[in-house]
Amino acid sequence: MQPFGVVNRFGWGARGDAPPQEVSRDWLAGQIQGPDAARFIGVGDTADGLIALRTQRKEKMKGDPLVKPILHAEIATQLDNLLLTEQPFRERLVWFWFNHFTISLRQGNTHGVIGAYMREAIRPHVTGCFADMLLAVMRHPAMLMYLDNAGSIGPDSPAGRKSHRGLNENLARECLELHTLSPAGGYSQADVTSFAAILTGWSIDMQADRPGFVFHARAHEPGRKTLMGQVFPEGEEGGVEALHFLGAHPATYRHIATQLVGHFISDTPAPRDVARIAAVLQESDGNLGAASLALVDLPDAGRPGGKFRAPMDYATAVMRALSMGGPPSGPEDSHAPAHILLGAFAGLGQPLWTAPLPNGWSDRAADWSAPADLLARTDWAWRIAAHVRSGDPLDVAHAALGPALRRQTVLAMRQAGSRQDALALLFSSPEFQRR
Template identity: 35%
Template sequence: MNLKSKVLLVFLLLWLGLFNSDCIASVASAPNSQQVLHVIDRLSFGPRPGDVERVESIGIERYIQEQLSPDSIPYPADLTNQLNSLETIKLTSEQLLAEYSPPRGMGGQKPSKEEIKACRLRSRIVLAQAVQARLRQNIESPRQLQEVMTDFWYNHFNVYAGKGADRLLVGAYEAEAIRPYALGHFRALLEATAKHPAMLFYLDNWQNTAPGSPGAHGKFQGLNENYAREVMELHTLGVNNGYTQQDVITLARIFTGWTFHRLGQQMTDDTGFYFDPNRHDFSDKVFLGQKIKGSGIEEGEQALDILARSPATARHISYELAQHFVADEPPPDLVEHLTQKFLVTDGDIREVLNTLFHSPEFADPKYYSAKFKTPYQYVVSAIRATGIEVNNFRPVYGMLQQLGMPLYGCLTPDGYKDTQDAWLNPAAMTLRLSFATALADDRLHLNQPDQATIATSTSFTTALASNRQLPFGTMESPQIDNLSHQPVDPLQLASTLGNQFSPETQRAIAESPPQLQAALMLGSPEFMHY
C-alpha cells in the first residue's frame, strides 16, 4: 500500500467514523469553528488553505479589524510582480484610448480594413489583462474584504465591457474609480464613478449637451437622460424613491458638458474627466425641490451631494449591503440600523460595515450559510479552496460566461443580482458540478501557462470574444490529454473548508470513489452556500 492509498483509507475511516458518531460538532470543530468559517466566508471569497487555522488562532475580532484596514495587511511581493507583468493595467484611460482605439487614418486617408482589424486584435489584450488582474487579486490578495467590496461596488456601479470604448476602459475604471474607494466614503466613490470616462461613455453622458449651447453641433445636439436616470434609480436613491421625470430631465441638464478628454482637448482631471462649458446649460435649476444656481461643474457636484446624503440613498445602499452580507431578504431592523449609521457617518462605508459585522443579525447562526453563492463567488471560492496557483485564466472566464456571469459582461447598468432566486436553476447545477469535477481532477489545467496565450498574446481574448466556449475541452479524452495533472487532495480540501459537512454530505462522499471525493466537496450544498 503506497502512501496515497493509506491517506485515502484514513480519510474514508474518518468520514465513516464521523457519520456514525452523533457528536459531529465536537469532533469536527473547535468551539467556535462554525463562527470562524462564517466570518471568513462573508468577509472573503472563501477560505484558502490555512485561513481557518489562522483565524482560529488570531481570533475573529482581529481578523475583522485587519480586513477593515486593508493597508495594515502586507501585500505579497509575488502578487505585486504578477500584476506588474500586465503592462496595460498601469495605463490611464487617456493612454488606453490613445494607444488602442481604432485608427483614424493619416492625412485624410481612411485606415484600411486590415489596419482596423490589426488594431482590434492588438487591443484585445487590454480586456484580457483586466480580467486577469481582477481574478488574480480576488483569488490571491490577502486583503480579501477590499476585493469583495471592489466586486460589490463594481456591480453596483456596473459598466459593460461590450459597449464600444468601454472594452478598453473597464480595468482602468475599476482601478481608478472603484478599488481605491471600496472602503471609503460613498460620496467620493459616487463622484469617482460619475466622472470616469468608462461611466460617461457607458451611460452616454459624454454626449449630453444643452440644446442651443455654443457647443451643440455634430454629435452633441441635445439632452441625454440616460445617466441622470440611472444614477438616481440604481446608484443612489433607488427606483421611485422620491424623484419625478422632471427631476430626471433637470439632472440631465445639470450634467450637460460632463464628458471626457479626447484628442486635442484640455484635461481637468487625471482620469480623463473634462467639463465642457460650451455644452453646459447654465440656467438656474430646481432639483429634488432644492435650488441649484447655474454655475457650471459645481451644479453636478451639488447634485451628487444631495443624492449621496439622501436618506433614500442610505437605505438603498444599506439594503444592498445587508442583502450581500446577511440574507437575500435582509432583516429590516438591520437595514434600519445600517441606514442610521450611514447617515451619521456621512456614508463612511468602513463604519457601516463595522456595524454590520458586529450586528446581532450577522452573528445569528440562523443566517450562517444562508446565502447561495453567485456563479462568480462559486468559481472564485472553489479555486481558492484548492490552493491552485492559476496561470491560465481562460477556462475560468469561460466558466463564468457559461454560468451567465461573465466578468465585466453584465450588459445592463443594474448589475448582476445577488440572490438565490436569480442563480439557482437546473442548468446552473449541471454546470457547477461539472466545473467542480474538472477542477478537482485538475482537468482545467489552471496551473499550466496557457501555451496559446504565450504564443500569440491574443488567443485568450479570442476566447473572451467568442461565443461561450465550454472550458471542458480535454476532459472527456484523458488519453489525448498529455498534460500532467495533479488532482486535489480531498483530505487537505476538507481541512481547508473546516470539515463542516452535513451527515448526508459526509455519507455521499464516503460512498464515492476516492478520485471523486474532492469534486463532491466542491460540489456539495455546503460549498454552494456562504
C-alpha cells in the same frame, strides 16, 4: 459568532493552502482599516486605454489590436488577485461596489478602460466616503461612455444650438434609480430631465495628451437647475454639488444599506438590519468602512449558509479551495489560473464584466439556482477536479468549509471511487453552494 460562516460570507472562500486563520472581527476590521495590499502588474491607467482606442479609430484598425491586450492584462492581474488575496473582505467590497456602479462590456466600447475604472474609481473608495466614490464614478470616462453621457448636450447651449443635438437622460436616470436615491427616493421625470441637464458637458477629451474627463462648457445647458427641490448653479460646479447632495441623501443611505444587507446577510434584508446600516451611514457622513464593519456586527452576520453563491463566488471559491493560482497568469496563456476562472464565470452564467443591464448582477439565490445552473457547476467542478493529482480531498473540505461541512458530505466523499469524484461531491454539496 460562527467563525467559518464569516470567512466565506464576507470573503471569497478559504484557500486550501492558507495557514489556519483565526477568523475574528479583528481580522476583518484589519482588512478595512489597513492599507489595500493588492498589487496589479502589466496594466496602465484610463488615459492609456483611451489612447489605444483613439489610435485604433484614427488608423481604422480592425479587431481591437491595441485595446484587446489591455483588457487581457486587466483580466489576468485582477483575477489573479481575486484568487490569491489575503484581504478577501476588502476584495468582496471592491467587487460589490463595482457591481453597484456596473460597467458592462456589452455597451459603450469600454474594453480598454473597464479595468482601470475598477482600480481608479471604485477600489480607492471602498472604505472611504460614498459621495467621493459617486463623484469618481460619474466623472470616469468608462461610466460616461457606458451610459451615454459623453454625447449629451444642453439643447440651449452654444453646441446644442449649432448642432441641434440635445439631452441623453440615460446616465442621469440610472444614477438616481440605481446608484443613489432609488425609486423609493421619490424623484420625478422632471428631476431626471433636470439632472441630465446638470450633467451636460460632462464628457471625455479624446484629443488631449492624456485623454480623460473634461467639462465642455459649450455643451452645458445654461442656467440654474432644480433637482429634488434644490437649486444648483450653472456649470461644472452644479454637477459636483448635485452629486454631493445625492451622495449624502437619506434615501441614498437607505438604498445602499439595503443593497449591502442583501449582499452580505440575506436575500430578504430585515428592516432592522437596513435601518442599522443606514443609521451608521448617516452618523458617519457616508463612511463605507464604518458601514462595512457594522455589517459584521449584525446579529445574523455569522449564521452559516445565509447567502447562496453566485457563479463568480462559486468558481472563485472552488479554485481557492484547490489552492489554484500562484505565479502571475500570462495574459495570453489559456491554461493560466485567471483564464480558467474567466471561462468558469462565463460557463456558469456570469461572464466577467458583462452584466446584462446597468443594475449589475443579482446576488439572490432565486436567480442562480435553476437546475441547469447547478448541473453546470457540477460538470465544471468535476472537470476541474480531474486536474487535482495529490492531497486528501477531505483536507480540502475541512479547509474550505470548517464546521459548516456536514457529516453526510464527509460520508459521501469517503465512499467516492476517486479523488475527482470526492471533490465533485464536495463542490456539489449544499453547504458549498453557500457562503
